[in-house]
Amino acid sequence: MLVDVETVERARDGDPAAFTALVNAYRRRVLGTVSRLIGRPDDVEDVAQEVFMRLYDSLAQLRQPQIFEPWLYRLTTNASLDYLRKRKRRPESRMSDLSEQQVLAADARVGTEADRDNREKKRVREFMNELLGRVSEQDRLLLILKEVEGLSLKELESVYDVNENALKVRLFRARQRVLKAFASLREQAPLRKGAV
Amino acid sequence: MREQFDAREQGELNARLDEWFSAYRDACPEPEPSAGFMPRLWARIEGRREFQAAAAWRRWTEAFLSLAAAASLLIVLLQVVPQSAPVYYHSTYLDQLSEEAGPEHMLLQDVAQAETPPPSPRNPAPGVDGR
Numbered sequence: 001m002l003v004d005v006e007t008v009e010r011a012r013d014g015d016p017a018a019f020t021a022l023v024n025a026y027r028r029r030v031l032g033t034v035s036r037l038i039g040r041p042d043d044v045e046d047v048a049q050e051v052f053m054r055l056y057d058s059l060a061q062l063r064q065p066q067i068f069e070p071w072l073y074r075l076t077t078n079a080s081l082d083y084l085r086k087r088k089r090r091p092e093s094r095m096s097d098l099s100e101q102q103v104l105a106a107d108a109r110v111g112t113e114a115d116r117d118n119r120e121k122k123r124v125r126e127f128m129n130e131l132l133g134r135v136s137e138q139d140r141l142l143l144i145l146k147e148v149e150g151l152s153l154k155e156l157e158s159v160y161d162v163n164e165n166a167l168k169v170r171l172f173r174a175r176q177r178v179l180k181a182f183a184s185l186r187e188q189a190p191l192r193k194g195a196v
Numbered sequence: 197m198r199e200q201f202d203a204r205e206q207g208e209l210n211a212r213l214d215e216w217f218s219a220y221r222d223a224c225p226e227p228e229p230s231a232g233f234m235p236r237l238w239a240r241i242e243g244r245r246e247f248q249a250a251a252a253w254r255r256w257t258e259a260f261l262s263l264a265a266a267a268s269l270l271i272v273l274l275q276v277v278p279q280s281a282p283v284y285y286h287s288t289y290l291d292q293l294s295e296e297a298g299p300e301h302m303l304l305q306d307v308a309q310a311e312t313p314p315p316s317p318r319n320p321a322p323g324v325d326g327r
Contacts, residue, residue: 023234031227044227049237056241121223128220147217148224179206182213 001069002026008065019059023052030076036144037080039129043087051079070158073151077141077159084137127185134181139174146171 001008002025010018030051035044054075062071132140145151145159156167287295 020234023237027229027233028226031229032224035227036224041227045230045233048229049233049240052237053241053244057244124216124219124223128216128223131216143217147214148221150221175210179209179213182216183209186212 002029003068005065008062008068012059012062012065014060019056022055026072027052030072033073033076033145033149034080036148037077037141038083039133043083047079047083050083051076054079067158070155073145073149073155074159074161077145081137081141131178131181131185134185135174135177139177142170142174143178 003022007018007021011022027048031044031048034047034051035041038044038047051072055072058075062068132143135143142156142160145156151159153164153167156171157164160167160170162170
């Protein structure tokens with residue numbers, strides 16, 4: 001945990017300074033998670049603020065401060081899902097929208113190593129946004145939490161409030177669906193085969 | 197043979213997908229919170245708290261007004277609905293007494309008197325010396 005249990009307890013008991021400490025400790029992580037979950041940089045801070053407002057409202061119900069992090073992940077996931085339900089997700093720009101020549105021409109213009117690295121990262125983000133955009137919101141969120149955020153099965157159990165077997169089934173199905181999308185995407189865009 | 201190929205292909209796809217996820221993890225920038233993040237958050241929390249307090253006050257007011265309206269309606273209904281005829285006394289207490297001691301009562305009194313045997317020498321009236 002990024003903060004000690006006492007801080008969580010004090011925040012739960014209504015201490016504003018402790019709550020501020022919690023937000024300061026976790027805001028970067030929440031912003032990062034929200035950013036990956038919703039895929040819209042412009043709205044990341046708004047959704048993160050909504051997460052902390054929900055935290056403020058519901059912290060009194062947290063009986064075990066030890067499970068604060070999964071609790072916060074659950075709030076983050078729910079707030080992101082609500083946002084996505086309200087607003088249809090629109091990825092910034094997609095690699096598939098650009099022709100191969102455009103990509104090569106853009107690459108040729110890039111001079112420095114850092115620029116090349118940034119372009120590569122952008123390419124990876126765009127490809128993954130497109131890939132994850134081909135599965136349901138639930139699958140997308142679950143896979144990001146598991147594969148990108150690196151949550152363990154135990155933590156995911158707390159986030160989703162389901163038992164391990166149900167979670168494994170959900171993960172397996174989500175993975176199968178994204179694999180299918182991955183295969184079809186690779187067939188459509190062979191250029192990306194050797195990207196990583 | 198085909199199954200083996202499928203399993204190998206599936207395994208390869210899985211490995212490639214894992215690589216993509218890993219690359220995605222590295223490629224995602226960690227967004228920096230803006231300078232006004234905390235003040236804006238506290239302002240929003242305060243705003244929501246005030247809104248909730250106002251909403252609670254409004255709910256109480258509405259409940260009170262509803263109760264008052266219901267009570268008024270009940271009172272009006274009690275006024276409007278015809279009640280059973282009130283009991284009025286048309287006669288005085290003395291009239292009532294004389295009514296109770298009316299002719300029928302007198303008649304019964306006479307019968308009662310007729311049934312009692314008249315005084316005789318063998319059976320003198322009470323208070324009369326039987327000597």
